[in-house]
Amino acid sequence: MNKAITDGLVLMPTPFAAGLGQWSRGDGVPGSDTYHNIATAAFVPADQDFGGALEILKTEATQKLRYKGETPLLPGCYLRVTARVKAIAGSLPSVRVAGWAGKAGGGHVGGLTETGPSVQLTSYGEVVEISAIIGAGNRGGVDMVWGTEAIYGHFGIDLTGPTGGVVRVDDIEIEDVTGVFLRDIVNVVDVRDFGAVGNGSADDSAAFEAADAAANGRTVLVSKGTYRLANSVTMDSRVEFEGTVTMPRGAILSLRKNFGLPAYIDAFGDEEEALAKAIQSLLNNADHESLDMGGRRVTLRAPMDVQAMVPNRSSYAQRRVIRNGQIRAETNVDWSPRVVTSRATYSASKNFKLTNVVNVANVPVGALVEGAGVGREIYVRSVDIPNAEIELSQPIGDAEGTQVFTFTRFKFLLDFSGFNRLDVFQLNDLEFQCGEQASGILLAPVGIGMQVRDCVFNRPGHRAIASHGSGCQGMVVQGCQFISHEGGTLSQNRVSVAITANGQDIKIQDNRASQFRHFLVFSGAQGLISGNHFYQGDPASAGIRTAGIVLALKACNTTIADNYIDNAFIEWTNEREAQAEFTDGFGFAGLSVTGNIFLCSHVARWFSFLVVKPYGTGHFVNGLNVSGNTFRAVSGNIARVERVDDSFAPLDLTKMKKIDFSNNTYHAIDNGSSNPLTVSHSQNTHAETWVIGTESRLPFDGHAREVDTLVHRGRLRNEANVSEWYMPYTLTNQGGAKNQVHVIYPRKVRGDLNIQVRMD
Incomplete structure (x- = not known):
């Protein structure tokens, strides 16, 4: 600032040794009398304190000494005038810095303070230094506030008090001190002014907090450097980062005034670390309920274990939102799933557990469980190492006895499984670029009210949204796009699933999914699935299609309404209780399929849009409403829109109850069903x-x-x-x-x- 304002300008007056003709006895204006060749003033070339000095006999009540040169004043520039004076003999006067304010055209600017603080000389031979600061702004430490009308000044000193005394004056100095006021001028407080070192090793936490406390509405500047913050720091002021910070995982940086991912990227320099620290602050500060990614893309080099980013919290139950950005899987990183095999025992009497698990510590939480008789989309909910047991997300069906199970742990961009519980968390307007390798989101094992809105899941390797427990209770997935990477793969050979849910009361609304193996595998009840379009076709002639929606609970109490179900079908099964003979209960109950558009093309004639697949004998339908739908086949008829998959057992048609099949429209369907x-x-x-x-x-x-x-x-x-x-x-x-x-x-x-x- 100093150099930018005053570079090329002459501020220092000429020394007394150059002659006294440049030193006025008046205001310093042109034509004023000088100290040249008068009896009461002389230059003393050799003084023990000053070297050369001006010696003056005080003869006037206010003896003026002014430099006749015009010292320029620029907007934003602050000057300090300094003089050193000592009394030699006679009366002891007072001394002060003084000036004359000049404006354009040579006129005087009136009404200004043109003198600085006065100092009384009290002894002979004692050197007294006086100074005053002149500038345009009314800031602390400025003695003469001259505004912007004054563009130059004639500066010097005044001797006041009794006459008859003799004083000597050293050469007067004028210097630019704008740097002293720099923070005030540009509304910035620099952390270095409060002791921050910025060398990457010293702890600068206290300096950051001191700068924040002094800012008082101004911006805190983190100038160039690397600042280590060993402790949590909360900044109540807006912060601008030229340098970067480092922090241990447990320390929290809270930017209350400019909380958002772009600020954290500026702060940490690394976008992955920035996202982690921003999420940490989101879950530790009541001043903001959402993290705006500012449209930024964050590339992850590994799955983000969200709970590990917030080590001080194992659960969270206040609404928090991450929105408006893109999270991308680094393509040069191995996102392959971790696969573990282990021998374990399953018993229907402990249908949510595997016991006697060999090397149980190797089995990862959140892994997909596969084995003979194991149903679809069953995951490891928790691992009990001391008892060699695994808790499952659902009963696994017909796997009674001991066998070798395969546990496949997919790698998710955002992994919430480390939390014990996570409620009312929300993801809005995010794109998950999975790159055919990574999966999207793994929910917490327990939670209520998870919401995923207006997000895009682009080419997930295995799963877009998965739940390995009941963290999907009351989940809302709305307005999302699910784009598979398996478009060129035959339907029956695909492996990716858009959504897996186990909890109750889910709402899956207004989404679009293309060419997954399944759009939704739902093992809970009270679901509302509406307004979605999912397409699962392939180019095969007389092709096989897979279930778009799998309902894996008999008494599902679920409504499927106003969807466009395209080359896919609804499968209703009790595979979680595989081979269980019906003894009591509701049976297959509580499904309503209304107002949907069903379309298929180039499929085998036996294809149907609604398939009930019972495991175990004696099962029947007790509450099914299929009404107001449009069913259409293209490029060949199909036999009927509903059927029983009796691969394991048929339905007991003698027990069917409360079935309404009405007001449907059939095109190219051989047998359009109705009941009554x-x-x-x-x-x-x-x-x-x-x-x-x-x-x-x-x-x-x-x-x-x-x-x-x-x-x-x-x-x-x-x-x-x-x-x-x-x-x-x-x-x-x-x-x-x-x-x-x-x-x-x-x-x-x-x-x-x-x-x-x-x-x-």
Whole structure:
């Protein structure tokens, strides 16, 4: 600042040794009298204290000494005038720095303070130094505030008090001291002014806090250097970083005035470390509820264990949000899953545990469990090393006994599994660039109200959002894009899953997913799945398709509404209790499928949009509403829209209850199901028993178990073509497939009727 303002300007007056003609006895203006060739003033070339000095006999009440040169004053520049004086003989006067303020055109600026503090000389031969600071701003330490109208000054000293004394004056100095006021001028407080070293080893924590305390609304400048902060530091002022900081993992940097990822990147210089420290502050400061990434992209060289970034917290239950940025997997890093095999025992009596696990310490929490009879998307929830046990996210099904299990731990960009519990956490407007290797998010083992909104999961290697416990309780996933890297892979060979959830009350709304193996695997109940579009087709002719939604709980109490289900199907299964025979309970209950658009193309004829897959005998459907949907097949018909996958067991069609299959639209579907089903029958031959088939149009090709209504469309006629007025009765569950109804009359008749048949 000093050099920028005054470089090239002459500030120092000429020395007395050069002659006294430049030193005025008045204000220093042109034409004023000088000290040249007068009897009361002389230059003393040899003085023991000053070298050369001006000796003056005080003859006036205010004896003025002014340099006739015009010392420039620039906006933002502060000058200090210094003089050294000593009394030689006679009366002892007072002395002060003084000046004359000049403006453009040579005029005087009136109304200003033009003298500095006065000092009384008290003894002979004692050197007294006086000074005063002149500048435009009214700042602490400025003795003469001259504003911006004054553009130059004539400076020197005044001798006041009694006359008759003799004093000697050393050469007067004028210097630029703008640097003293630099912080005030540019509204910046530099941490170095408060003792910060910035060498990367000294602890600068106290200096940062002192600068923050002194800022008083100004910006704290962290000038160039590397500053080690050994302790947590909270900055209440806005902070500007030219240099960077380092901190131990447990120390927290809280930037209250400019909290946001760009500021932390400036602070730490490394974007990965910056994200970690920003998240740490987010979960440790009540002054901000969200971390704005400022649209920045952060490249991770390893999975981010979020709890390890916040070592002082194992749980958190206040709303916090990370928003507006991109998190990317470094392509030159190995993101391959960690795979461990171990022998363990599973028993239906402890259906959430594996026991007697060999080398249990090697099994990672959050790993996917695979083995003979193990259901889909079951994870390690926790590991009990002393007891050699593993807690599971769900029962694993038909795996009774001891076998070797495979545990596959995917690597997630954001891994929340280290928390014991995490509630009401939210991710908004983020893109997860997984690069075909990394997975997206692993939730905490326990938690309520996780929200993922308007995010993009770009090419996850294995999972986009996964839950290894109940951390998905009440989860909302809304407005997200899930983009698979397996578009060129046949459906049945894909491995990636968009969403895995185990908890209750999830809301999966308005998302789009393309070409995953599964869009959602849901093992809980009370789910609301609406407004989504998921596409799982492939170019194969007569191709196989995979389930878009897997409901792995019988009594799911779930609504699937207003979705576009494209070359995928809904699978409803009880594989978590594989091979369990039905003994009591609701059965497959509480599913509502309404208002959806179903489309398939180039699929095998046996493909169906709703598949119930029971494990164990005796299971039945007890509460299913399929209504208001549009079903369409392209490039070939399919047989029906619903079916039972009886690979392990069929449904018990004699127990079906509360099934509503109505108001659906069918295109290129051979057997469009309905329940109740209205059959129009024309009996063209006279018979006492009319055999009425349901043409495989009852849901799941079910039994004709009930008749709701029977209406003749015209008159009944006997063999003499005479009208009859009989009221028939019906027999249900007729025929080999029990899908016929017999209408019985007391005499042989013929005619037309509509009959409404139910399979429940």
